[in-house]
Amino acid sequence: MSKLDPGNNSEPEVNAVLGAEHGLAPDEYQKIIDLIERVPTFTELGIFSAMWNEHCSYKSSKKWLKTLPTTGECVILGPGENAGVVDIGDGQVVVFKMESHNHPSYIEPFQGAATGVGGILRDVFTMGARPIATMNALRFGEPGHPKTRHLVAGVVAGIGGYGNCFGVPTVGGEVNFHKRYNGNILVNAFAAGLADADKIFLSEAKGVGLPVVYLGAKTGRDGIHGATMASAEFDESIEEKRPTVQVGDPFTEKCLMEACMELMASGAVIAIQDMGAAGLTCSAVEMGAKGNLGIRLDLDHVPCREDAMTAYEMMLSESQERMLMVLDPAKEEEARGIFEKWGLDFAIVGITTDDLRFRVVRNGIEVADLPIKELGDEAPEYDRPWVAPTPKAPLEAGAIPDVDIADALLTLIGSPDLASRRWVWEQYDHLIQGNTIVRPGSDAAIVRVTGHDKKALAFSSDVTPRYCEADPFEGGKQAVAECWRNLTASGATPLAASDNLNFGNPEKPEIMGQLVRAVEGIGEACRALNFPVVSGNVSLYNETKDEPILPTPTIAGVGLIEDLANTARMAFTAEDEIIVLVGATDSWGTHLGQSIFLREICDLEDGPPPPVDLEQELRTGNLVRGLIHDHLVTAVHDCSDGGLAIALAEMAIASGIGASTNAPADPSQVAAFFGEDQGRYVMTLRLEDRDALWDRCEKAGVGIAEIGKTTASELKLGEAKPISIEDLRDRHEAWFPQFMKS
Amino acid sequence: MKSAILVFPGTNRERDAADAIKLVSGKAPTMVWHQETDIPDVDLIVVPGGFSYGDYLRAGAIAARSPVIADLMKKAKSGITVLGICNGFQILTETGLLPGSLARNTGLDFLCHDVHMKVDNNQTRFSNKYAPGQIIRFPIAHHDGNYFADPDTLKKIEDAGQVVFRYCTPNGDISMQGNPNGSINNIAGLTNSDGNVMGLMPHPENLIDPLLGGTDGRIMFESLIGRAA
Numbered sequence: 001m002s003k004l005d006p007g008n009n010s011e012p013e014v015n016a017v018l019g020a021e022h023g024l025a026p027d028e029y030q031k032i033i034d035l036i037e038r039v040p041t042f043t044e045l046g047i048f049s050a051m052w053n054e055h056c057s058y059k060s061s062k063k064w065l066k067t068l069p070t071t072g073e074c075v076i077l078g079p080g081e082n083a084g085v086v087d088i089g090d091g092q093v094v095v096f097k098m099e100s101h102n103h104p105s106y107i108e109p110f111q112g113a114a115t116g117v118g119g120i121l122r123d124v125f126t127m128g129a130r131p132i133a134t135m136n137a138l139r140f141g142e143p144g145h146p147k148t149r150h151l152v153a154g155v156v157a158g159i160g161g162y163g164n165c166f167g168v169p170t171v172g173g174e175v176n177f178h179k180r181y182n183g184n185i186l187v188n189a190f191a192a193g194l195a196d197a198d199k200i201f202l203s204e205a206k207g208v209g210l211p212v213v214y215l216g217a218k219t220g221r222d223g224i225h226g227a228t229m230a231s232a233e234f235d236e237s238i239e240e241k242r243p244t245v246q247v248g249d250p251f252t253e254k255c256l257m258e259a260c261m262e263l264m265a266s267g268a269v270i271a272i273q274d275m276g277a278a279g280l281t282c283s284a285v286e287m288g289a290k291g292n293l294g295i296r297l298d299l300d301h302v303p304c305r306e307d308a309m310t311a312y313e314m315m316l317s318e319s320q321e322r323m324l325m326v327l328d329p330a331k332e333e334e335a336r337g338i339f340e341k342w343g344l345d346f347a348i349v350g351i352t353t354d355d356l357r358f359r360v361v362r363n364g365i366e367v368a369d370l371p372i373k374e375l376g377d378e379a380p381e382y383d384r385p386w387v388a389p390t391p392k393a394p395l396e397a398g399a400i401p402d403v404d405i406a407d408a409l410l411t412l413i414g415s416p417d418l419a420s421r422r423w424v425w426e427q428y429d430h431l432i433q434g435n436t437i438v439r440p441g442s443d444a445a446i447v448r449v450t451g452h453d454k455k456a457l458a459f460s461s462d463v464t465p466r467y468c469e470a471d472p473f474e475g476g477k478q479a480v481a482e483c484w485r486n487l488t489a490s491g492a493t494p495l496a497a498s499d500n501l502n503f504g505n506p507e508k509p510e511i512m513g514q515l516v517r518a519v520e521g522i523g524e525a526c527r528a529l530n531f532p533v534v535s536g537n538v539s540l541y542n543e544t545k546d547e548p549i550l551p552t553p554t555i556a557g558v559g560l561i562e563d564l565a566n567t568a569r570m571a572f573t574a575e576d577e578i579i580v581l582v583g584a585t586d587s588w589g590t591h592l593g594q595s596i597f598l599r600e601i602c603d604l605e606d607g608p609p610p611p612v613d614l615e616q617e618l619r620t621g622n623l624v625r626g627l628i629h630d631h632l633v634t635a636v637h638d639c640s641d642g643g644l645a646i647a648l649a650e651m652a653i654a655s656g657i658g659a660s661t662n663a664p665a666d667p668s669q670v671a672a673f674f675g676e677d678q679g680r681y682v683m684t685l686r687l688e689d690r691d692a693l694w695d696r697c698e699k700a701g702v703g704i705a706e707i708g709k710t711t712a713s714e715l716k717l718g719e720a721k722p723i724s725i726e727d728l729r730d731r732h733e734a735w736f737p738q739f740m741k742s
Numbered sequence: 743m744k745s746a747i748l749v750f751p752g753t754n755r756e757r758d759a760a761d762a763i764k765l766v767s768g769k770a771p772t773m774v775w776h777q778e779t780d781i782p783d784v785d786l787i788v789v790p791g792g793f794s795y796g797d798y799l800r801a802g803a804i805a806a807r808s809p810v811i812a813d814l815m816k817k818a819k820s821g822i823t824v825l826g827i828c829n830g831f832q833i834l835t836e837t838g839l840l841p842g843s844l845a846r847n848t849g850l851d852f853l854c855h856d857v858h859m860k861v862d863n864n865q866t867r868f869s870n871k872y873a874p875g876q877i878i879r880f881p882i883a884h885h886d887g888n889y890f891a892d893p894d895t896l897k898k899i900e901d902a903g904q905v906v907f908r909y910c911t912p913n914g915d916i917s918m919q920g921n922p923n924g925s926i927n928n929i930a931g932l933t934n935s936d937g938n939v940m941g942l943m944p945h946p947e948n949l950i951d952p953l954l955g956g957t958d959g960r961i962m963f964e965s966l967i968g969r970a971a
Contacts, residue, residue, distance in 0.1 A: 164852055165754075165793040166754070250796065251793060251795065251798065252796075254752055254793075341777075342751065426851075426855050427851050427852050427854070428852075429852070429854045431883060431948045432754065432758065432948070433758060434757075434761055434947065434954065564953060
């Protein structure tokens with residue numbers, strides 16, 4: 001039936017049971033047999049399992065991802081390549097993507113997080129872009145859970161250990177705690193790089209009979225089936241999966257990046273693809289399939305770290321810091337010289353063919369012969385059943401107790417989700433490359449564009465999972481809106497976003513419903529705000545023993561700053577300035593459903609999340625950006641978690657300047673100060689600019705409320721007792737280091 | 743001023759150093775790969791920050807055995823100015839050009855934040871544009887910055903005035919409170935006994951522009967330029 005070698009006798013018999021062990025459902029296994037008209041070899045089964053798992057094939061989410069807006073004036077390349085490419089003018093582009101490394105980071109936090117950073121950096125420099133910034137969105141279980149501290153310590157050390165050595169500034173991100181992440185943490189890593197628009201490299205192979213070259217580190221047995229592991233729920237045996245976690249080597253990655261940059265400049269690269277999930281399999285198939293070419297790999301030439309690796313192991317290894325490229329044969333010696341200079345492997349391991357087959361040879365014997373296009377194109381695609389989540393009823397009138405506003409603020413500013421993340425980001429080199437204009441801990445990080453005096457990029461990563469849990473559609477909208485708002489608050493023009501969709505098991509209709517509705521919300525917001533999604537990643541099966549994570553569609557956005565003189569920070573800049581709340585309706589704040597106040601003070605997670613009025617969001621944001629550019633405002637901060645009180649406290653802590661607000665006319669002081677109504681910014685202005693500012697707001701149709709003024713060194717909210725900035729700062733800074741020491 | 747920057751596999755702040763030098767001198771430094779055996783004739787050789795060889799054996803230990811080091815030693819002994827920043831400081835102690843060594847931070851974590859330092863000696867070619875006792879602010883970004891020297895060595899260093907910068911609080915107190923990594927006598931940067939080689943852990947090259955939050959680092963490079971001019 002087959003000219004293929006059945007494999008050595010130690011290989012297991014291939015059947016539906018073995019298929020199931022590889023994560024292939026019975027009908028998926030049958031589909032393979034129908035496709036190739038025979039039973040696959042063991043190596044082929046491994047290849048199919050790698051290509052058809054959820055992580056690589058997006059089989060549950062593809063139908064919905066297609067609905068996202070991915071084009072726009074500034075978009076050069078949307079999803080489909082290693083990362084999105086966006087025009088920033090002057091012939092330059094920013095290349096960026098966010099990707100999850102959730103499952104490995106839970107099993108082995110240091111290496112899991114480290115290789116998450118390594119993988120996303122490779123995605124960026126594979127395209128010819130030198131990385132200029134990274135961010136990380138992290139979600140951990142509740143602080144009191146016995147594993148949480150160990151996971152935080154490992155993940156933070158892993159991210160720092162990799163990024164610091166590689167030499168890219170880690171400029172922002174998020175850290176949240178919630179019991180629904182007790183069994184599945186989230187590590188979403190973002191990287192952005194800079195390239196010339198005419199020097200972007202793609203994975204599409206071109207030309208028949210050209211050498212396929214293996215670059216970088218050697219192949220070992222680490223990470224085998226990593227992508228398959230990331231496509232299943234966890235159970236008690238998860239600790240046994242530690243061998244499926246890859247091991248990172250940032251030093252090799254740094255050398256690989258420099259070598260690739262030299263190689264790309266030499267003109268030797270026809271196509272290039274990094275080896276990420278499912279390593280050699282995914283990279284080779286993708287290069288061939290995209291270029292309508294076959295690929296023949298001779299594994300005997302693959303540099304190996306260990307002896308006697310089988311074809312199966314080599315095809316599924318997720319050893320890090322490796323690349324595959326199609327080489328211009330005329331440049332072979334030059335290319336080899338570059339890799340020898342950097343002490344890296346350079347081996348011709350295959351050839352492009354015109355037969356559209358993916359052939360793999362080991363010890364002179366063909367162990368796989370598969371149709372290359374179908375490996376990707378024929379991957380299962382599901383329209384999984386889903387149910388719309390039930391909307392939450394509004395909070396009952398009596399749900400909110402009357403509390404002391406000052407005491408509540410002190411509690412919240414030092415609570416796990418609002419306390420300073422300094423302990424985290426001081427372990428990340430956020431200054432290397434000498435372009436970090438706004439450091440971590442602000443609305444958006446600002447990184448100057450290398451070689452320019454005035455031009456910069458702004459970065460922010462956002463999502464409020466508790467909102468998404470209560471209403472995935474509004475939560476999806478809110479994640480996009482908050483990211484867009486954070487970029488706007490810095491003065492940047494938001495360009496585009498990357499989405500990292502983290503959910504539980506999609507085979508459950510209620511989880512699938514979260515995914516569907518969140519994607520719909522993201523799509524609606526991205527369209528309304530002209531903020532296309534140019535790259536992203538989906539991580540499903542974040543679920544342990546039937547306990548799924550909170551739905552967490554992280555949005556990482558990039559904005560452009562044409563002139564660094566026209567930016568804003570959240571720190572107050574002077575005393576006796578007017579403080580205003582822009583984007584407000586008649587009231588200072590109304591919405592306490594799903595608020596941090598409700599959770600931390602009332603121990604209640606209830607009610608609907610605050611709705612996002614996208615039309616209003618756009619109008620307000622565009623107004624705010626204009627005010628920043630015209631220097632009519634002196635400090636700007638978006639109003640988000642914890643509401644107005646927290647926004648004011650953060651502005652005071654950042655500056656050492658105090659604030660005193662009027663007593664709100666609102667019926668509820670609590671809602672006025674802690675309501676999380678969306679689409680609002682707190683800003684300060686000089687007295688003489690008052691008329692101009694009100695005029696601008698009126699013309700834009702945006703509500704504005706004067707709420708108080710900046711003062712010496714206390715924060716006084718209405719009639720509440722004043723709090724010294726020192727007390728606020730101490731509370732804000734204390735929680736994280738104390739937690740990690742406890 | 744002509745300058746050269748040594749580049750090892752894993753060096754990652756060479757561009758930052760080059761930007762700073764170019765900003766103050768107008769001239770881009772020559773990058774010298776670690777396999778070279780001759781460093782060009784220059785006024786200043788910089789050994790920049792990074793993770794040479796991944797810091798895998800001991801920070802700076804492998805780089806200190808690179809081919810380029812022989813010529814670095816020769817030029818340093820002939821009086822050429824040599825500046826080692828962060829990993830460069832670690833490499834210079836490993837070569838023996840500077841006394842002492844750098845161990846893991848006492849808190850055991852990698853640390854990246856601004857620190858304050860007092861200019862202990864402004865009579866060096868690296869610090870002549872600072873006022874005596876001036877309190878300045880540089881960022882740090884290191885895991886192994888805990889300077890140590892045995893008592894005899896330390897005494898020699900102190901007696902000879904080789905300490906250029908000491909960690910301090912924002913008010914200028916040379917105390918443990920202002921010491922980020924446990925360095926003995928709060929030593930942040932020091933020269934060799936001839937005064938032509940200096941190593942320091944903080945990064946002057948990352949605070950050279952008001953946009954980046956300060957210019958204290960730029961003054962160090964201006965001190966070097968002033969001398970060369």
